[in-house]
Amino acid sequence: MKIYFANGLFSQADRMFNEVVVKQIREMSNDIEVYLPQENGDINDKTKFADSIKIAEEDNKELLSSDLVVAILDGEIIDIGVASEIGLAFGKEIPVLGLYTDLRQHGAENPEKLKAVGEIGENPFQYVNTYTIGLIKLNGKVVNTIDKLLAEIKAYI
Template structure:
């Protein structure tokens, strides 16, 4: 079994958590069958002409020959690179396990269906979601001089240990990789994914597509009574379209949008990212990136205004 550990990797505590999971998995299946981004791509010391692109290529190569994925997801702001990787895996028939210690659930309306993640698409593609939301039990006794903060640390670490142990056993019981085939619709079909981070909504991008004679599909999961079923319909539509036009505006790409970009890439769909006001990230030895590098290099075009949208549609 080849297992990909998808995780947010920009802070030490995130990398340490993922490494702890990878270590436990490796003890079961061997280190050669576990892939841990950043660690196994030697990101800190990697030297390449275009480092961000090379990192993307290394990660995508491993995504293409997996048997399972376990993704660490925490809180309402989900890492867009991880969500892209989840989408790629799901569209490739790779079983996906999602692990979270988030104690919140989410809904699209005040009285709506309770979801494990803010976007129903994340939950919809998972073979299994593991929630370990509660702190570990209080220590049975306090060491002399120990503060209540130390006891709180112990309860959090106990929660993490329980989550990781549960995840290891669950990954090993995932189904085998499924064979998926995607049938693309007529060449003129464009799936348009807007962003909640911008006021212009879907119409701003849908209108140029319609004006250029393209058929348009819009997401249905945010307004459906059954958001999980609608999310799977959105996934099928995006992977079956000839083009995906995705607004990636916001602090980071919205999680469902990032997932669709990964799924579309795995399905051979032409992808354009609309991002009129990018902010750039910088890391040692790496070129400036206008979005998470898994998003930036997954898309085939970066569009900044209506005119560039029209030009892409005419290609």
Template sequence: MTFYVAHRLFAAHDRALAADLADRIGERVGPARVFLPFCDTDEEDLVAEVKGRRLFELDRERLGHLDAMIAILHGPSLDDGVCMEIGYAAASGAPVIVLSTDFQTYSMTGTGTHLEFPDPLLQHVATRIVRVAKLGPPSLPAPPGKTRFQEFQARNLAQTNTALDATVDALLDLPDRTCRPESTPTNISSPVYVEASPYTPQDRNHLAMTCVDAGHTVVVPQRFTAPDPLAGASADLAAVRSAGRLVADVSGPETPPGTALLIGAALASGVQIAAFQPQSTFTHAHGREPNWRNLMIQYAADAHLTNEEAVLSWLAA
């Protein structure tokens, strides 16, 4: 069995946390059975003609053979690369364990159902959520010579250790799987699923209306308007996996988490993907080509479109 640890890559403390988790899993199952992105792709020192694409290919190769995913998600701004990987794993039939130390819950309205994550898709696809929301207990009596900041750090480390150990236990408690569900076959004549971005300044229905006006059958998300957000999330995931094409507005500081998850699910299901982004911004890293989005999103997409005319041309192709 192969275990894939999905985590935010861009800061040392995030990578260190993921490495701690991977090491604890490796101690229980053997390190050869654990895949840790950035570490196992040698991301900082990798040399390739198109480095971002090569990193995507290396990660996708492991995504296609994993037996379980362990994903680290914290806070309201969820990493779009991790969410994409979660969608890929879920659509492939692999169980997904999500670790969070976020002390907040989320809802669509002030009195709505409380959810573990800002987008109900994350909660829907998670096989198990390990949530440790409180600091470790204070030391009583306070250790002599220890500042309040050191005590606060110790309480955070205790919280982290509890969460990591609980995640490893949850992983080892997963039942053995003997088979994977087959991918849902897609047909180019199937409906077009259109996923808007909450960061788009225009009317959020503009992409869907563009496709409808051109004669396409369109499916739009239900999870944000359904009385039961999780039922809506289930319907959205099923609709994307059976769609002919996915048009996803990836605008925003990051691709919205649910959108990223659906892109991963579409990729695993063989659905053609267009990333719509009227105004691109780029990220840069040593030895890597400029990326207009998280590389897991960028290279999952078959097309990068910047206006409605380009969307119609892509749909007509």
């Protein structure tokens, strides 16, 4: 099984998170191959130059040859590149597992938090673009922990 791992890769925090999660996925089975774009030095060694066409061709080749996409949904907004990768995967009917770990999603049954949603500027929950989430749910699933993500990947193996 080949997995395309979609997340931002420009901050040290993102790169470290990507490495940790991908390591856990790779340790699940020798039958799993993971493409992590930050490991592709031809296009993501930022001391070198790769134009938009080369980046799109390289990542599309890897995504379109994958059996599953893991998309990290955290951040103030979903990373623009990740959103594009989700759209391409949806169009090609490649399942997507979204990982959304934002702590603001907790407390959905708290009456004070629910009341606050009705006040302008007081929404205590993080917004995630519902169209993008819908694309994932039409051919995949959204989970909120790494353990749940690993369990879902096992279900695809």
